[in-house]
Amino acid sequence: MVNFKEDEQLNMLNHSCAHLMAQAVKHLYPQAKFWVGPVVAEGFYYDIDLGDDVIRDEDIAAIEKEMKKVAKSGKKIIRHEISKEEALEMFKDDSYKLDLISNLEDGNISCYTQGDFTDLCRGPHVDNVKLCRHFKLIRHSGAYWKGDSKNKMLQRIYGVCFPTAEELEAHLQLLEEAKERDHRKIGKDMGLFMVDDLVGRGLPMFLPKGYVIWQELENYIKNKERKLGYQHVMTPCVGTVDLYKTSGHWDHYKDNMFPAMEVEGESFVLRPMNCPHHMMIYANRIHSYKDLPIRIGEIAHDFRFEASGTLKGIERGRHFCQNDAHLFVTPEQIKDEFSKVVDLIFSTYKDFGITDYRCVLSLRDPEDKEKYHDDDEMWNKAENALREVMDSLGIEYTEEIGEAAFYGPKLDVNVKPAVGNEYTLSTCQLDFCLPAKFELTYVDRDGEKKTPVVLHRAILGSLDRFMAYILEETKGNLPTWLAPVQARIMPVKTDDPELNAYAQKIYDALDAADVRVELDDRAEKLGYRMREGQVQKVPYLLVIGMKEKEDGTVAYRLHGQKETTVLPLDEFVAKLTTEIETKAR
Structure with a gap:
């Protein structure tokens, strides 16, 4: 995936798009004040103080709509320099900008203006807001001012921008792929x-x-x-502070450790x-x-x-x-x-x-x-x-x-x-x-x-x-030896005593062979149970009907495949246990 910070062209484009977003936010939220809007590896973001307003998911579309309107205007992006005194006067009502200006060295300070919006910035930027029209706002979150939890919580909006619509679409597809692969989503499913x-x-x-x-x-x-x-x-899981002073971790790693706990005159830390x-x-x-x-x-x-x-x-x-x-x-x-x-x-x-x-x-x-x-x-x-x-x-x-x-x-x-x-x-x-x-x-x-x-x-x-x-x-499709559930048995009809008895026989055979197996005989439609097994990435889904019962066989479908294979029960148990024992991928 592209690194926006390291690519010179994308860096400049996304830096400019951050200002485009800030301008649109200012149009929609006149009280908005802005902290910083840097380019990061994943695109750009801006930290914003909206007072009592809170950005919600449904507000992102309105901000994007206003950004498109500003981009369509084709305003020039103009760089100009002002003195530190002029900057302090220009932003006298903005505590965030005053903080930034106060930490700058004396001398001229660069600003960028596009239409009715001006912000402090070192740049560089593209020449025209129209060049920033291929963008997408990705997500939003809270962020403490200066990253300090003692400070006010600001609102951070992330986005990406590309030179062409095709490049943007390709990147968005990669992001969708990333969502599907996100272990947090897989872990929940x-x-x-x-x-x-x-x-x-x-x-x-x-x-x-x-x-x-x-x-x-x-x-x-x-x-x-x-x-x-x-x-x-x-x-x-704990040790004395003296232990970590001896090792040197206390001097070199203390900031990454949990605070010390005082117990009976001794100081302990989580290791x-x-x-x-x-x-x-x-x-x-x-x-x-x-x-x-x-x-x-x-x-x-x-x-x-x-x-x-x-x-x-x-x-x-x-x-x-x-x-x-x-x-x-x-x-x-x-x-x-x-x-x-x-x-x-x-x-x-x-x-x-x-x-x-x-x-x-x-x-x-x-x-x-x-x-x-x-x-x-x-x-x-x-x-x-x-x-x-x-x-x-x-x-x-x-x-x-x-x-x-x-x-x-x-x-x-x-x-x-x-x-x-x-x-x-x-x-x-x-x-x-x-x-x-x-x-x-x-x-x-x-x-x-x-x-x-x-x-x-x-x-x-x-x-x-x-x-x-x-x-x-x-994508959660673990090899069978590693899968939490290796096989799931689903009788076609869950109200048939004979079929349920055969399903139980299969369960007992697999359980005796140390296979991690589940018997899903809930009173739910087979299609529903199958879909659930797919979502949970069970490697072997066993669908058991009267034919399998009469023949003493197992009909199974591998995860992600549509074909069904039928084997005698003892052969299926042998096949599955060999696959697990050899840790086949």
């Missing part, structure tokens, strides 16, 4: 998870069917890890990550070089105070569960263990059919050292070590400055979803810092105490985000 403000924003709750998927993912990755020598642990706990598990006993590598894994509950505007279903929440692990290794073992982590990542991606991804070596920004542990020698050593390992493994990668963790560089594997921008799914981080902070040691072959190196790694990232990714990639 399939009954997977919910969010309620009374519980708290960003705190999703998994419903029974959603938790089935969650457990399947947990079992899948734990089984792969066990075969590679991982030992799984369970650690608490944002698991490495400090795992460091303490390693420190629990003395280790020899013969013990290493030690691989500690956990499906761990973590909490981060994400801004409310960034929350998105289970893709980005304030509570999530990381598929986390920490590998304690000798320096000589770095390459081999890092290679095994990379193999595990790519093996997992192959199992799920993930092919559109890229590898990124995330490094420290040497010009912004406050964000990172202060040790130039350590950073040079860690970055060079990771770069050498990547090169020796023949992994293609790009380097990105400023994306490292505060304690060390990392490999990020960024996936490109079917819709939307890429994001990091898997990561492996090289850390010389935390083992030293926690004074971790092992006894080397020469009898001396040495400090281990730690690899922080997450294969599925968080189970929550990984589930969101898979739901959106598949």
Whole structure:
């Protein structure tokens, strides 16, 4: 999908269209005052104070109609410069503009005028409002002034603009595709998870069917890890502030953590990550070089105070569960263990059919050292070590400055979803810092105490985000092994005792084979039950009539297909269990 901010032509066009929208809003709401109207990756928006008026869905059409009227007028968009004093006088009745002007340096300030509307702006803009006629207002929401919850709530309207009607229509079709793939919609249709403000924003709750998927993912990755020598642990969701001061997270990550809780003279926080706990598990006993590598894994509950505007279903929440692990290794073992982590990542991606991804070596920004542990020698050593390992493994990668963790560089594997921008799914981080902070040691072959190196790694990232990714990639059409309901049995007539008895026999056979099966014998029309099964993305819909009963067969239809296949009951059970056991896609 296009990035409006990065495309120079679209950036200028959408910036101009933001002013067009503001002009139309001003015509309809004369009391309107405007904060900022920037171009973002998804298009443009404007933050507006309408006083006591509130924008509703039905008001958007009226704003669009007025925008078309203004665009049709063909007014020139004229840039002019005024002094700071003139700007303060021009906008003396607008507290939002006065705030902006007061923060500008002395000197001339640029404005743009189109007909009866003038606004502060650096520009540039297109020459004529007519060029902005191919637009669409996408959505609206609330937004705190300056993003601060202590300030007034403004109203934000989002839109997009393109040079041609054809490009706009193509983009709108992509947005419709994105809606159909949105894991929040899919999750609601399939009954997977919910969010309620009374519980708290960003705190999703998994419903029974959603938790089935969650457990399947947990079992899948734990089984792969066990075969590679991982030992799984369970650690608490809280820790003392002192724990995070020792690790350095308190200095570098405090703003992303929930506030401390004072209990019996101690300060505790909800943990944002698991490495400090795992460091303490390693420190629990003395280790020899013969013990290493030690691989500690956990499906761990973590909490981060994400801004409310960034929350998105289970893709980005304030509570999530990381598929986390920490590998304690000798320096000589770095390459081999890092290679095994990379193999595990790519093996997992192959199992799920993930092919559109890229590898990124995330490094420290040497010009912004406050964000990172202060040790130039350590950073040079860690970055060079990771770069050498990547090169020796023949992994293609790009380097990105400023994306490292505060304690060390990392490999990020960024996936490109079917819709939307890429994001990091898997990561492996090289850390010389935390083992030293926690004074971790092992006894080397020469009898001396040495400090281990730690690899922080997450294969599925968080189970929550990984589930969101898979739901959106598949549109909820999960492989049978992962589907919360794998088969649904629907007798054609629900008031026939003999037919119901046969449907129950099929249910018992599948249930005995550990298939997740439902018997839908509600007094509803078959067509209604079929449609409901389609909406809930059940892979196998079994329609059972008298012929199937008499022949001892099963007639099934795969999700998304119209053809019906008939098999003897025992063959169908064998086929389905094999498909589940082999995790066929």
